[in-house]
Amino acid sequence: MEAVLKIFRGDATSGAFRDYTVPLDEGMVVLDAVHWVQAHQASDLACRWNCKAGRCGSCSAEVNGKPRLMCMTRMDHFPPGEPITLAPMKAFPVLKDLVCDVSWNYSVNRRIPAFKPAPPEADGTWRMQQVDIDRVQEFRKCIECFLCQDVCHVLRDHDRKDSFAGPRFLVRLAGLEMHPLDVESRGAHLKEEAGIGFCNITKCCTEVCPESIHITDNAIIPLKERVVDEFYDPLRRLWRRLRGSA
Amino acid sequence: MVAVPAEVRPRGFAATERRDAWWVAPLLQGLMLAVFISYATWAALQNANYHWGGYLSPLYSPLITADWIPVPPSLLILLPPVLFRATCYYYRKAYYRSYFLDPPACAVGELRAGRYRGETAFPLVLQNLHRYLFYATFLYLPFLWSDVVHATRFGGSFGIGLGTLVILANTTALTFYSFSCHSARHLVGGGLDCFSRTAASRACHAAWKGASVLNARHMLFAWMSFFTVCSADLYVRLLASGVIHDVRLL
């Protein structure tokens, strides 16, 4: 059995999809097929990978148009006989073949106000209860594959990287904001810099997350509600005025 | 920012490398929404046949009978629930995808008219007031439950008809829909960072856990309740206009 891969070859200025025929093996994943192409047909084919176990988040690409981890996508997932399209993430500039420049994400990350712990208890330590930390543990599963960033239409179609941090960083912000020991306030950052209002909760990020993080329901919508508390809820604003805290 | 050459990977409306029938889900969703919205609008404008015996159509509950109001009272009654649904986080997703095509489906190109502002600018920034519509429609629930009680009254004695069950199913679905709301989930405890500190915050944690269980099924309750509202109205309407007869079960 063989499969035909149509792989994007090129960079940000020119490129084309080229066909490669690959022999199939039992249990093979798309990344295996790419490695086979590198070993036998195109030693200059560029792709990022590290763990081949869905842990490092390096091998993100678009397989038949869907953002996926190549190492977690089995070849027998696709109907036999049909070519499989393999392209780099569309939301980021291509460096070469399947490799993108994702450095914009790191600059967004650097601007997020860091964890700021409350003062320690009398014995100089901090304590947390499991019930308080359960919720944010979901957000710690993120492997920074940036598939959610790639599929998010605000970044992918509208290219609002100037104003919107993207779902991955809203997940990180949720982990910080909901942390029981954190005392930093990130409301203004969420509204102005991270641009949470640009998200129209259409949930594509949740659909592609390989870690099954409920990005929209558990991170973005709860953060939107917190932003409402701080900036849009007229009664809360009035109450803060009356108490002299705003 | 150009990510890849456009001639190799086109952008623009419906451009995609997806091979599946990505357009089926938004199309069906859009059609279903259109059917429910059209029926509810038509039924609300009738201003007749909304009552039969102890049964009252949910589209007319709570019942206002004031002749001096220039529009059908049902339109006024329906305004808060309609706005509640229009600003619901789930329905937003549904109509942004099916009607605004923003995006039509994941990893599928969209129509790009003007600079995208999302929910940061008027009028969509008003979606942020969804919680006030939750408060307003919450007040409807006691009326809807009293409609269930009335639906068990047949000429002064207790009874159960098929209509009683239809109205009970509708009120149950609407109750689940309200309590599974994202704003409700936030208001009952989701806004806290620390659940374990006080007795009150522990109670909020229990409420938030319960709301989270319901919230995970919010889409289901959204469709179910829209369906039951329309079905309950249709059942009462057909009874009131003499097309069908109620089946008395007890």
Ligand code: SF4
């Ligand atoms: S839900 Fe929001 S963040 Fe997620 S893909 Fe959609 S617009 Fe982007």
Ligand code: SF4
């Ligand atoms: S949230 Fe999910 S999709 Fe997004 S970067 Fe993290 S693991 Fe990847």
Ligand code: FES
């Ligand atoms: S190679 Fe590490 S996630 Fe695929």
Ligand code: FES
């Ligand atoms: S009713 Fe759907 S989120 Fe509130």
